[in-house]
Amino acid sequence: MIDVLVDGLRDVREQPAWTPMPEEVKARLRSPPPREGLGLEAVWAELQRWVLPYRLGNVHPRFWARVMGTGTATGALAGLVAAAMNNNLSGLESSAVHVEAQVIEWLKGLMGFPASASGLLTSGCSLANLVGLEVARDSVDGGVKAEGLQSVPGRLVGYASEEAHSSVARAFTVLGLGNGSLRRIPVDAEFRMDLGALERAIDADLRAGLRPFCVVGSAGTVNTGSTDPLETLAEIARERRLVFHVDAAFGAWAKLSPRLAGQVRGLERADSIAFDLHKWGAVPYGVGCVLVRDAEAHRRAFQASAGYLAPYPRGVSAVEYAGHELGPELSRPFRALGPWMAFQEHGLDRLREAVEKNVEQAGRVAARIRREAELELTAPVPLNVVTFRYRGRELSDGQLDALNAEVVMRIQESGVAVPSTTRLRGHTVVRLAIVNHRSLDEDLDLLVDAVLETGRAVAREGG
Amino acid sequence: MIDVLVDGLRDVREQPAWTPMPEEVKARLRSPPPREGLGLEAVWAELQRWVLPYRLGNVHPRFWARVMGTGTATGALAGLVAAAMNNNLSGLESSAVHVEAQVIEWLKGLMGFPASASGLLTSGCSLANLVGLEVARDSVDGGVKAEGLQSVPGRLVGYASEEAHSSVARAFTVLGLGNGSLRRIPVDAEFRMDLGALERAIDADLRAGLRPFCVVGSAGTVNTGSTDPLETLAEIARERRLVFHVDAAFGAWAKLSPRLAGQVRGLERADSIAFDLHKWGAVPYGVGCVLVRDAEAHRRAFQASAGYLAPYPRGVSAVEYAGHELGPELSRPFRALGPWMAFQEHGLDRLREAVEKNVEQAGRVAARIRREAELELTAPVPLNVVTFRYRGRELSDGQLDALNAEVVMRIQESGVAVPSTTRLRGHTVVRLAIVNHRSLDEDLDLLVDAVLETGRAVAREGG
Numbered sequence: 056m057i058d059v060l061v062d063g064l065r066d067v068r069e070q071p072a073w074t075p076m077p078e079e080v081k082a083r084l085r086s087p088p089p090r091e092g093l094g095l096e097a098v099w100a101e102l103q104r105w106v107l108p109y110r111l112g113n114v115h116p117r118f119w120a121r122v123m124g125t126g127t128a129t130g131a132l133a134g135l136v137a138a139a140m141n142n143n144l145s146g147l148e149s150s151a152v153h154v155e156a157q158v159i160e161w162l163k164g165l166m167g168f169p170a171s172a173s174g175l176l177t178s179g180c181s182l183a184n185l186v187g188l189e190v191a192r193d194s195v196d197g198g199v200k201a202e203g204l205q206s207v208p209g210r211l212v213g214y215a216s217e218e219a220h221s222s223v224a225r226a227f228t229v230l231g232l233g234n235g236s237l238r239r240i241p242v243d244a245e246f247r248m249d250l251g252a253l254e255r256a257i258d259a260d261l262r263a264g265l266r267p268f269c270v271v272g273s274a275g276t277v278n279t280g281s282t283d284p285l286e287t288l289a290e291i292a293r294e295r296r297l298v299f300h301v302d303a304a305f306g307a308w309a310k311l312s313p314r315l316a317g318q319v320r321g322l323e324r325a326d327s328i329a330f331d332l333h334k335w336g337a338v339p340y341g342v343g344c345v346l347v348r349d350a351e352a353h354r355r356a357f358q359a360s361a362g363y364l365a366p367y368p369r370g371v372s373a374v375e376y377a378g379h380e381l382g383p384e385l386s387r388p389f390r391a392l393g394p395w396m397a398f399q400e401h402g403l404d405r406l407r408e409a410v411e412k413n414v415e416q417a418g419r420v421a422a423r424i425r426r427e428a429e430l431e432l433t434a435p436v437p438l439n440v441v442t443f444r445y446r447g448r449e450l451s452d453g454q455l456d457a458l459n460a461e462v463v464m465r466i467q468e469s470g471v472a473v474p475s476t477t478r479l480r481g482h483t484v485v486r487l488a489i490v491n492h493r494s495l496d497e498d499l500d501l502l503v504d505a506v507l508e509t510g511r512a513v514a515r516e517g518g
Numbered sequence: 519m520i521d522v523l524v525d526g527l528r529d530v531r532e533q534p535a536w537t538p539m540p541e542e543v544k545a546r547l548r549s550p551p552p553r554e555g556l557g558l559e560a561v562w563a564e565l566q567r568w569v570l571p572y573r574l575g576n577v578h579p580r581f582w583a584r585v586m587g588t589g590t591a592t593g594a595l596a597g598l599v600a601a602a603m604n605n606n607l608s609g610l611e612s613s614a615v616h617v618e619a620q621v622i623e624w625l626k627g628l629m630g631f632p633a634s635a636s637g638l639l640t641s642g643c644s645l646a647n648l649v650g651l652e653v654a655r656d657s658v659d660g661g662v663k664a665e666g667l668q669s670v671p672g673r674l675v676g677y678a679s680e681e682a683h684s685s686v687a688r689a690f691t692v693l694g695l696g697n698g699s700l701r702r703i704p705v706d707a708e709f710r711m712d713l714g715a716l717e718r719a720i721d722a723d724l725r726a727g728l729r730p731f732c733v734v735g736s737a738g739t740v741n742t743g744s745t746d747p748l749e750t751l752a753e754i755a756r757e758r759r760l761v762f763h764v765d766a767a768f769g770a771w772a773k774l775s776p777r778l779a780g781q782v783r784g785l786e787r788a789d790s791i792a793f794d795l796h797k798w799g800a801v802p803y804g805v806g807c808v809l810v811r812d813a814e815a816h817r818r819a820f821q822a823s824a825g826y827l828a829p830y831p832r833g834v835s836a837v838e839y840a841g842h843e844l845g846p847e848l849s850r851p852f853r854a855l856g857p858w859m860a861f862q863e864h865g866l867d868r869l870r871e872a873v874e875k876n877v878e879q880a881g882r883v884a885a886r887i888r889r890e891a892e893l894e895l896t897a898p899v900p901l902n903v904v905t906f907r908y909r910g911r912e913l914s915d916g917q918l919d920a921l922n923a924e925v926v927m928r929i930q931e932s933g934v935a936v937p938s939t940t941r942l943r944g945h946t947v948v949r950l951a952i953v954n955h956r957s958l959d960e961d962l963d964l965l966v967d968a969v970l971e972t973g974r975a976v977a978r979e980g981g
Contacts, residue, residue, distance in 0.1 A: 056595060057520060060602040073834055076613060084616040088624045092865035095592055101862065102599065106855075109613035110603045112834070120834055121826060123849075126604030129558055132519060136565065138597020138802040138856075139523040140573045141589030150539060150572035153547040161551045178641055179849040189692060203674075203696025204667040211668070221824040222848055228819075229652060229846050231694020233666025277826050333849065339601040341851035356691075361684040362941030363584060363740050363949065367923060370930035371536055371575070371583055371938070383692050385685055386586075386642040386796065388804035392569075393601075399564065402555030460830060467833035475834070478825030486826065 056099060063107070064114060064128050067493070071470025073112035080105055112473050116493035117502060120475035122277055122305055122334055122440075125491045129400050130339040133393040142389040145379040146364060147371045155391035156376040161398060162344055166310055166330075167323030173350035175381040176332075176342055176390040180304040181222035183329030183345035184271075186357075186382050188213075188226045190327060190347055191269040191298035193356040200356065204231050209266035212236045213297075214256060216248035216283060218276040220302055237271075245435050246281035248272070250291065257295055269298040274319045274328075275306025278477050278486070280417075280438035282306055285321025292326075301325040304343075305490060306438065308335035311407040315414060318437060334490045335410050337401060338393030345382075357381050413439045413489040420487065420499045429507060433484045442477065442484045445510030456483040462509045472502045519562065524591050526570070527577060530956070534933025536575035543568050575936050579956035580965060583938035585740055585768055585797055585903075588954045592863050593802040596856040605852040608842040609827060610834045618854035619839040624861060625807055629773055629793075630786030636813035638844040639795075639805055639853040643767040644685035646792030646808035647734075649820075649845050651676075651689045653790060653810055654732040654761035656819040663819065667694050672729035675699045676760075677719060679711035679746060681739040683765055700734075708898050709744035711735070713754065720758055732761040737782045737791075738769025741940050741949070743880075743901035745769055748784025755789075764788040767806075768953060769901065771798035774870040778877060781900060797953045798873050800864060801856030808845075820844050876902045876952040883950065883962045892970060896947045904950045905942055908973030919946040925972045935965045 083105050093101075113123040142151035159174035168174075177183045193200050196207045204211070211232055215223050217239045227237045238260070240253045257267050270292050272283040285301065292299035301322055307330035309315035310322065322328060326349065332342040347353035358380045366372050379385050398406070421436040424443045433442045444459045460483050463476050477486045485506060487499070546568050556564075576586040605614035622637035631637075640646045656663050659670045667674070674695055678686050680702045690700045701723070703716045720730050733755050735746040748764065755762035764785055770793035772778035773785065785791060789812065795805040810816035821843045829835050842848050861869070884899040887906045896905045907922045923946050926939050940949045948969060950962070 056598070060599065064602065073612075075832075076611065076616065080613070081616055084613070084620045085623070086620075087627065088861040089865045090867050092868055093862050095595075095863050098592075098859050098862045102859070106613040106617060107599075107603070111605045111610055111612035111614065113606060114604055120610065121606075121608070123606055124604070126601070128602075129561075130604065131598055131602035132558075134601025135519070135594055135598035136523065136570075138589070139527065139591075139594035140570070141577055141587070141593065141802045142574050143576060143584075143586055143796075143803050145584070147574055147583065148539065149574035150543070150547070150569045151574065153539065153544055154569060157547045157549075160548070164550065178847055178851065181847045181849065185692075185846060192694070199694065199696065200691050201696055202698045203690075204694040205670075205673045206696065207668075210666065221822045221827065225820070225822050225846060225848075227666075228663050229648075229692065231655070231662065231667040233662065233664055233669065235665045277824075331849070333606075339604045339851070340606050341847070341849055343849075357688070359684045359688050361740075363938065364684065365939065365941070367927055367939075369538075370927035371936055383648060383688060384641055384644045384804075385688075386644065386794070386804055386806075388641065388802070396561050396565070398551040399556050399561045400558050402552045404553050405555055464830055464833035473834055475826065476828065476830075478828070 059103065060131060061128050067115050070115065072115040072117045072473045073467055073470055074109055075468060076109045080109060116491060116495065117472035117498045118491065119487040119489055120473045122488040122490055124333040125493055126339045127337055127397065129396055130393055133396045134339055137389040137392045140389060144387040144389060145385050146374050146377045148374045151389045152374055152376050154395050155378060158391040158394045163346055166307060166328060166346060168346045168348065171350060172346055172348050173353045173381060174344060174346040175378055176344055177382060178341040179333065179343040180302065180329050180331045181225065183343040184222050184302055185226040185229055186345045187300045187327035187329050187347065188269065189230055190353050190356045191300055192230055192232065194298060194352045195268040209264065210236065211268045212238060212260050212265045213269040213271060214238045214240055214253055215271035216240050216242050216273060218242050218246050218278055218281065219271060219273050220277050220304065223271050223302055246276060246279045248283040250284060250287055253291065267295065267297055269300055272299065272301040274301050274303035274322055275438055278479060279434040279442055280436065280440035282318050282437065285319060289321050289324035299326045301328045303328050303330045305331060305334045308410050309438065311403065312411050314411060332394050336394055337397045337406060342390045342393055354380055409492045413491065416489050416494060416496060416499055417441050419496060420503065423503055427507065429510065433479050433482065439489045441487045442479055444482065444484045445506055447510060447514045450514065452482065458510065458513050459483050459485055461513050462506055465509050466505050471505050474502060522566065523594060527591050530578050533578065535578040535580045535936045536930055536933055537572055538931060539572045543572060579954060579958065580935035580961045581954065582950040582952055583936045585951040585953055587796045588956055589802045590800055590860065592859055593856055596859045597802055600852040600855045603852060607850040607852060608848050609837050609840045611837045614852045614854070615837055615839050617858050618841060621854040621857045626809055629770060629791060629809060631809045631811065634813060635809055635811050636816045636844060637807060637809040638841055639807055640845060641804040642796065642806040643765065643792050643794045644688065646806040647685050647765055648689040648692055649808045650763045650790035650792050650810065651732065652693055653816050653819045654763055655693055655695065657761060657815045658731040672727065673699065674731045675701060675723050675728045676732040676734060677701045677703055677716055678734035679703050679705050679736060681705050681709050681741055681744065682734060682736050683740050683767065686734050686765055709739060709742045711746040713747060713750055716754065730758065730760055732763055735762065735764040737764055737766035737785055738901055741942060742897040742905055743899065743903035745781050745900065748782060752784050752787035762789045764791045766791050766793045768794060768797045771873050772901065774866065775874050777874060795857050799857055800860040800869060805853045805856055817843055872955045876954065879952050879957060879959060879962055880904050882959060883966065886966055890970065892973065896942050896945065902952045905940065905947045907945065907947045908969055910973060910977045913977065915945060921973065921976050922946050922948055924976050925969055928972050929968050934968050937965060
């Protein structure tokens with residue numbers, strides 16, 4: 056089994072980047088569970104025949120859709136060890152708890168957070184944002200946790216840029232604040248929050264009797280990799296007495312590199328930050344992290360008590376790091392093992408080099424796109440995200456939207472590469488997010504070639 | 519590596535059930551991350567020396583603290599495969615998505631939910647409860663998602679028994695409803711919700727102008743394994759127009775057994791149910807599930823849109839099951855693989871037998887406790903949870919609390935077994951939750967012997 060999986064990772068370059076699932080396979084994956092067991096051999100055979108060949112493709116060197124980590128063989132082994140240990144980090148003492156505490160210490164150090172801050176590993180940045188924003192919500196009015204939002208006066212409103220990730224708005228809905236209570240602030244030409252517009256929005260809400268309580272900065276937006284002016288945002292938050300949370304899903308990792316850290320300057324001044332480890336942290340899904348400057352506020356927001364959870368001075372219930380009091384989960388899998396192994400195996404220097412290499416590759420692709428007359432770069436490329444479109448000649452904007460969507464679908468279906476799309480200033484564009492230590496410059500050239508060829512073909516078809 | 523881990527699981531009976539961590543080990547797990555990588559061999563050596571020996575102990579045949587699954591070798595392999603595939607189930611087409619959809623279909627069938635219902639795998643029951651209750655909250659008033667709780671009239675209140683799990687109250691705080699908006703209804707002598715008291719509480723809230731919106735039943739409470747009268751609760755919910763959610767963390771698995779299913783009759787009438795797979799589902803942490811009868815309400819509560827998430831008719835973004843639109847996570851690990859492998863390897867009959875065996879063992883322990891003059895059974899044992907205390911002779915209730923806590927700590931520290939404690943009707947009691955296919959009758963006898971011996975020793979020392 057190990058051989059098949061490790062060989063599969065080694066030879067991934069020879070496989071298609073993605074393969075559509077035949078209807079036969081889909082049908083097979085609709086059968087009911089057996090009454091009598093099939094045994095492990097038979098299940099492994101099923102897995103190899105119906106499941107492994109149709110993996111998503113993010114382990115492939117030419118997968119750049121969304122913002123996805125590519126995984127490593129060590130990550131696979133961490134998955135094995137974690138599942139064999141089967142730890143539950145819910146306030147019971149074991150080495151796993153100390154490993155999580157250690158990883159949190161490492162991450163606080165890397166992100167410039169003080170030793171007194173607290174942190175938690177979550178399944179990803181969505182829940183990390185949720186935790187940060189729940190702490191923000193409950194810090195503003197102690198009555199919210201006890202008696203609910205309907206019992207506190209003045210509607211709570213927060214601010215994020217138009218380009219902020221969908222998980223920020225979703226956190227607002229989960230937390231009962233409502234989608235509409237997250238004011239979406241316009242961005243400048245570089246897709247960074249317009250701070251004049253932010254100040255005006257806060258003033259308008261104050262005049263309307265609302266209660267502005269937080270501002271959410273983005274460090275590395277998903278659409279373009281842009282980062283809000285975090286230092287000035289920190290100043291505004293301080294002056295306005297707003298909690299300052301930063302969604303730094305992948306942008307946080309710029310902190311590792313002296314060359315890139317300037318882009319996210321101010322991140323270390325946030326009250327809380329959320330970021331992923333399954334992107335540039337070189338671990339498999341799903342591991343995210345939230346760091347909270349005020350450890351006491353963090354614990355106050357999530358602490359719960361129950362007879363069966365009572366701590367004791369000795370034995371299993373004598374635990375130093377109580378992650379189940381820092382987020383919405385009680386039972387928690389051993390997420391820290393992946394980062395603990397990856398950081399030690401590779402070392403910080405190699406993690407940094409992987410980030411720097413991806414950013415260089417993005418710059419190189421952007422330069423090539425600028426040189427190609429049929430292509431148009433649609434946003435600056437400060438980090439690892441490249442957006443562009445095939446524009447050909449004499450095509451209307453409406454035609455271009457459909458054409459570029461078709462180009463991306465065809466390239467995905469061909470198995471050559473997996474770019475994705477997004478919408479920028481009303482246009483559909485091709486998008487690459489390079490979070491992939493397996494990608495070579497040639498891989499990216501191959502993609503640009505494919506966009507040119509496919510773009511011409513679709514344009515010829517009249518599309 | 520496989521050998522060490524699989525041998526470790528095979529020989530687990532020879533190891534202590536739990537081992538306190540020496541200070542030296544704790545200190546080691548405080549060192550900073552290396553600049554230069556150590557390589558995989560060195561990390562594996564570190565892992566074997568500092569981490570593996572101090573696992574939590576829930577893989578051991580004599581671990582019965584909280585309510586914890588014990589894990590299997592196949593579960594470990596599922597962890598390996600899932601991490602090697604490194605799927606992200608966030609609305610992108612791959613076999614993993616179809617495997618999750620298949621597992622959800624299986625679970626709907628087992629729980630008696632209709633084919634039209636929807637479901638989602640979460641990290642555990644805490645988030646499953648959160649999802650169910652968010653759907654409930656947003657079903658009541660469409661304005662909540664858009665404009666927040668502060669914009670809708672009438673405070674929303676819900677109901678659960680005093681014995682309901684802490685994650686239900688926590689879901690209320692996360693959702694902005696507030697702890698205090700979950701009315702805790704007293705229980706009867708069998709720790710089941712007192713339905714007269716429920717009706718009175720609803721009436722009182724209505725008179726006070728509040729908006730009762732949901733009632734949460736428990737199927738298998740963590741303290742005693744009791745189950746609320748679900749059929750009558752379903753009736754009350756229907757008459758009162760309340761959403762009926764059931765927290766069935768481990769009780770749901772009684773559905774597998776014709777002999778036990780009567781205990782959770784009515785579960786299939788709930789609007790939503792939450793339960794765990796990492797308990798009786800024979801998979802490692804963390805996998806829980808929420809099923810929602812009204813699939814459209816489920817999707818409406820969580821659906822989000824963003825340019826980079828746009829679906830397409832072909833290619834990677836053409837996905838049939840969109841789990842990221844059914845819960846708070848966007849990126850989602852491949853949780854379904856463990857259950858997919860376990861259900862097929864073992865078959866439903868063997869899963870059922872494991873549940874029935876644990877329930878029989880609980881009954882057998884209870885019978886022995888009833889026979890022992892120095893012990894007192896402190897609650898009925900309808901399922902797999904046994905609570906009791908050492909009462910000795912002529913000790914006051916206050917002395918007994920301290921004594922029983924001390925007994926549990928000593929037994930945990932000895933490595934013989936891991937029971938836990940809870941509080942029942944104001945008393946500290948010893949508690950066993952048997953969710954462990956490795957446990958033998960002898961293991962449980964050994965625990966009872968240890969409680970008797972340790973109880974006598976502590977009593978002799980003066981309590």
